[in-house]
Amino acid sequence: MNGAVKASQDAVRVNRCYTDVEDSVVDQRHPFERDRDRILYSSAFHRLAGITQIVRAGELDVFHTRQQHTYKVAQIGRRLAELRIREQKDAALMHGLHPEVVEAACLAHDLGHPPFGHAAEGELDLIVCDPTICGGTAEDAAEDGYEGNAQTFRILTKLAVRMHKDAPGLDLTRATLAATLKYPWLRDKSHPKRTSKWSAYATEEREFLWARELGHGDFKTAEAELMDWADDIAYSVHDLEDFHRVGIIPWRDIISEKAQESLVRGVIDVWQKDPSMPADARARMIAALDRIRRKLIIFPAVTDEMYSGSREQRRQLRNFTSILIGNFVRAIKLTNAIDQRSVTIEQKAEDEVRLLKYFARQYVIGLPALHAQQYGQKRIIRDLFSIFLIEGKAGNLKLFPTRLRYIWEDNESAKPARLAADCVASLTENEAYRLHHRLTGTESGLVLDPIVR
Amino acid sequence: MVDVPPQDAEILNLIGAGLSPDELIRGLMAMQYPETNVIEALQRAIEREKITLNSEGLVVAVSQFAEAA
Numbered sequence: 001m002n003g004a005v006k007a008s009q010d011a012v013r014v015n016r017c018y019t020d021v022e023d024s025v026v027d028q029r030h031p032f033e034r035d036r037d038r039i040l041y042s043s044a045f046h047r048l049a050g051i052t053q054i055v056r057a058g059e060l061d062v063f064h065t066r067q068q069h070t071y072k073v074a075q076i077g078r079r080l081a082e083l084r085i086r087e088q089k090d091a092a093l094m095h096g097l098h099p100e101v102v103e104a105a106c107l108a109h110d111l112g113h114p115p116f117g118h119a120a121e122g123e124l125d126l127i128v129c130d131p132t133i134c135g136g137t138a139e140d141a142a143e144d145g146y147e148g149n150a151q152t153f154r155i156l157t158k159l160a161v162r163m164h165k166d167a168p169g170l171d172l173t174r175a176t177l178a179a180t181l182k183y184p185w186l187r188d189k190s191h192p193k194r195t196s197k198w199s200a201y202a203t204e205e206r207e208f209l210w211a212r213e214l215g216h217g218d219f220k221t222a223e224a225e226l227m228d229w230a231d232d233i234a235y236s237v238h239d240l241e242d243f244h245r246v247g248i249i250p251w252r253d254i255i256s257e258k259a260q261e262s263l264v265r266g267v268i269d270v271w272q273k274d275p276s277m278p279a280d281a282r283a284r285m286i287a288a289l290d291r292i293r294r295k296l297i298i299f300p301a302v303t304d305e306m307y308s309g310s311r312e313q314r315r316q317l318r319n320f321t322s323i324l325i326g327n328f329v330r331a332i333k334l335t336n337a338i339d340q341r342s343v344t345i346e347q348k349a350e351d352e353v354r355l356l357k358y359f360a361r362q363y364v365i366g367l368p369a370l371h372a373q374q375y376g377q378k379r380i381i382r383d384l385f386s387i388f389l390i391e392g393k394a395g396n397l398k399l400f401p402t403r404l405r406y407i408w409e410d411n412e413s414a415k416p417a418r419l420a421a422d423c424v425a426s427l428t429e430n431e432a433y434r435l436h437h438r439l440t441g442t443e444s445g446l447v448l449d450p451i452v453r
Numbered sequence: 454m455v456d457v458p459p460q461d462a463e464i465l466n467l468i469g470a471g472l473s474p475d476e477l478i479r480g481l482m483a484m485q486y487p488e489t490n491v492i493e494a495l496q497r498a499i500e501r502e503k504i505t506l507n508s509e510g511l512v513v514a515v516s517q518f519a520e521a522a
Contacts, residue, residue, distance in 0.1 A: 294510030297474035298495045319499050323506050331508070348508055 006093070012214060013096055013175035017157075017207070018167035032100035035176040038162065039104055042170060044111045044155050045070075050428025051110075052117040053239060063242045066110050072238055076329065077106035077230035084226070084334050091334035095222035095342055096175065104172070105179035105227040112151025114425040115432040116377035121148050123378045124421050127385055131417045134386035140393070142201070142418040144187040149199040151425055152180060157207040158411070159422060165410050169207075177211035179223035184212060192275045193218075203414055222334060222342035229345060233328045236356035237321050244307060244317065248363045251303040255293050263289060267358045288351035295323070328353065380436045381424060387439050389420035401435070401452030427452065459486050459494045461503045468504065471511040 014031040027034065039045055048067035064072075081099040085092040114120040124146035127133050131140040144150070156177065157169040178184075181199040186208065188194040200208035215221060220228065243249050253259040264285045271277045278284070296303050301316040331349030335342055364370060388400070393416050397405045404423045411419055427435065434451045437443035445451065459481050467480045481491045495512075498504045507513045 291508075291510045294474060295506050297478070298492065298499075298506075298512070300492060316496060319496055323499070326505070327508050346508065 009096060009214060013173060015174045016171050017210065018163070018171045030100065031173050032098050032104065032176065035170075035172045036100050036104035036107065038170045038172065039107045039111075039156075042111075042160050042162075044160055044426075045107060047426070047428050048110060048113075050430055051113055051115060052429060053242075064238055066113060069234055069238065070107060070110055073109060073227075073230045073234045074103045074106035076233050076325070077227050078103045080226045080230055080329055080332060081223070083329065084332075088334045091336055092222075094336070094338065095334060097222050097226075097334070098175065101173075101175050101179050101223045102226045102230075104176045105223055106230055108152060108156060108176075108180050109182070109227055109231055110148070110152070111155045112148040112153070112425065114146075114148070114151070114381070114421075115427050115429040116374070116381065119374040119377055120381045120424075121146060123381045124385065124424065127382060128417045128421045131389060131420075134382055134389060136386075136389045136393075136417060136420075140389060140416040142203075142415040142421075144198070144201050146421050146425075147187070147198055149180075149182050149197065150187070150201045150204075151421075153177070153200045153208065154204055154422070156180065157204050159407065159426070161406070165406075168410065174211055174213065175221075175223065177207070178215060178221045179227060181208070181211065181220065181224055182228050184215060184220055184224070185218060196273075201418070203418060216339045219339075219341050225341075225343040226332070229328075229332050229343070232353050232357070233325060236353045236360065237324055237328075239360040240356055241317065241321060243360055243364055244302070245309075247307055248367070249359060250363065251296070254289075254359065255296060255303055260286065260289060263358075266362055267355060270358060271354070284347070284351050285355060288348065288355045291348065292352055292355060296320070324352075324356075380432055383440060384424050384427075384432060384436055385420050388423040389416055392416060392419055392423070399439075401450055403452050456497060457490045457493055459484065459491065461494075461498050461501065464494060464498050464504060465514050468512055468514055470517065471507065471509075471513045474506070474510070474512055477512050 016031075029037070045067070048070055049065050051066040053064045053066050053069045078099050081097055081102040084097060085099070114124055126145075128142050129145045130138075132138060155169070156172055159168070160170045161168075162170050183194075183197045183199045185194050185198055186200050186202060186205060187198040240249065244251075254263065264282060267285050268277075268281055271281055299316040299320045301310075301313045302320055305313060307313055328349050331346040333344050335344060388404075391397075391399045392408050397408060400408070400423070404426060407422045407426070408419055411422075424432070431452050434443075434445060438445050438451065463484070464477070464481070467477060472480070477495075478488070478491055481494070482488060486494075495504070502515050504512055505515050505518055507518060
């Protein structure tokens with residue numbers, strides 16, 4: 001790539017939609033540093049401390065909140081970028097790879113998660129597409145439903161409050177916005193890849209196309225790839241650690257030959273929903289399980305003992321996870337082309353991450369208490385959505401927490417179901433529980449307590 | 454405080470270019486070291502960055518691992 005082309009691409013990457021003050025006399029930061037800091041200081045980021053990772057935020061201090069998970073994703077993402085820049089200087093330059101952009105994208109990646117995690121996400125998708133379920137009309141519907149990644153992009157470009165209402169969102173650079181797009185397309189229910197995961201709603205199509213100006217086809221930018229891999233690493237290792245500490249992971253089963261068939265079948269059953277699952281998926285999962293078992297052999301305090309928090313258990317757990325993370329961090333490389341996928345990831349590492357994610361999810365999702373919790377949480381989501389939808393359409397904004405009123409006031413052209421979902425998605429779990437109690441009359445709380453601040 | 458044996462050098466001698474963890478443990482126990490000592494020595498060697506596990510799950514010397522990378 002020649003110097004003039006590179007300089008032009010760099011200029012495009014630091015563009016913002018609404019402001020163009022890059023050589024500020026009062027702000028010493030690089031544009032990408034400002035992006036990262038804006039995300040960190042946003043109320044959407046602050047909210048993540050009250051949002052579930054897999055288990056309800058605050059249930060036990062040992063579990064990661066979504067904010068803690070996000071900090072760790074950001075740390076891993078930054079290290080991935082720095083390592084690639086050190087080891088692949090030319091490829092990094094070609095891709096415009098910048099550690100601040102990766103870190104910013106990592107800090108932003110889960111902003112769009114609603115209270116109560118994936119259970120709520122599925123519920124919101126259903127009722128945004130068909131609000132008649134909740135007392136709305138077909139005309140209220142937003143056809144592209146709800147998706148956490150698309151909600152993240154909507155928060156960054158529309159809902160986050162920073163400047164006047166004609167410049168909504170955080171006014172991030174093009175590079176940072178592009179780096180947050182894990183699934184760089186709008187929803188298309190006729191396309192197998194674009195049905196269940198997408199990164200922008202139709203309401204943000206203009207901003208999406210602007211962010212993707214330097215993109216190629218359906219390929220994520222290099223920075224988005226590193227963010228995605230960092231998220232996978234953190235999820236597969238840190239969440240597993242959490243559940244290990246409360247004794248939910250049956251390591252004896254995992255390391256035993258007897259349980260191999262049911263474990264592998266379980267992973268494949270989940271993987272089958274992905275149209276790109278390869279023909280040799282089963283053989284790959286068996287091999288991945290063998291490698292994980294082999295890696296566990298020198299950590300008997302992890303596999304042979306019920307976790308009690310002893311020094312030796314904590315030490316061996318730390319050594320095991322540190323080795324895993326190191327292997328996964330080294331497994332990703334940049335490619336030397338920009339019109340195809342920008343990274344390669346060692347297949348063995350991808351397979352092990354898939355398996356570890358399955359362990360973390362499988363043994364928790366099987367818990368009866370979690371099912372009961374999610375049943376109640378889905379009811380709360382539906383009730384709140386219904387109230388926001390009906391009262392928002394009626395203009396009864398006095399009922400709404402002050403912090404949420406601007407969503408209806410500033411976005412009159414959006415479908416009511418979209419705005420109702422925005423309100424639900426803006427709450428922490430504690431706020432959702434308490435607001436639900438108040439609005440349904442089960443527990444009014446103190447009149448001086450707005451609940452949502 | 455003196456480390457309990459086996460020492461790092463003994464572990465590295467046995468590993469060679471890479472050894473599966475169970476073979477390494479068996480090999481060290483065959484040298485009459487109790488299993489608890491062996492596990493402790495391996496943790497220490499990991500913490501001192503003398504050994505690590507490669508992507509296949511084999512125990513390798515960090516120096517060789519870095520060269521290969």
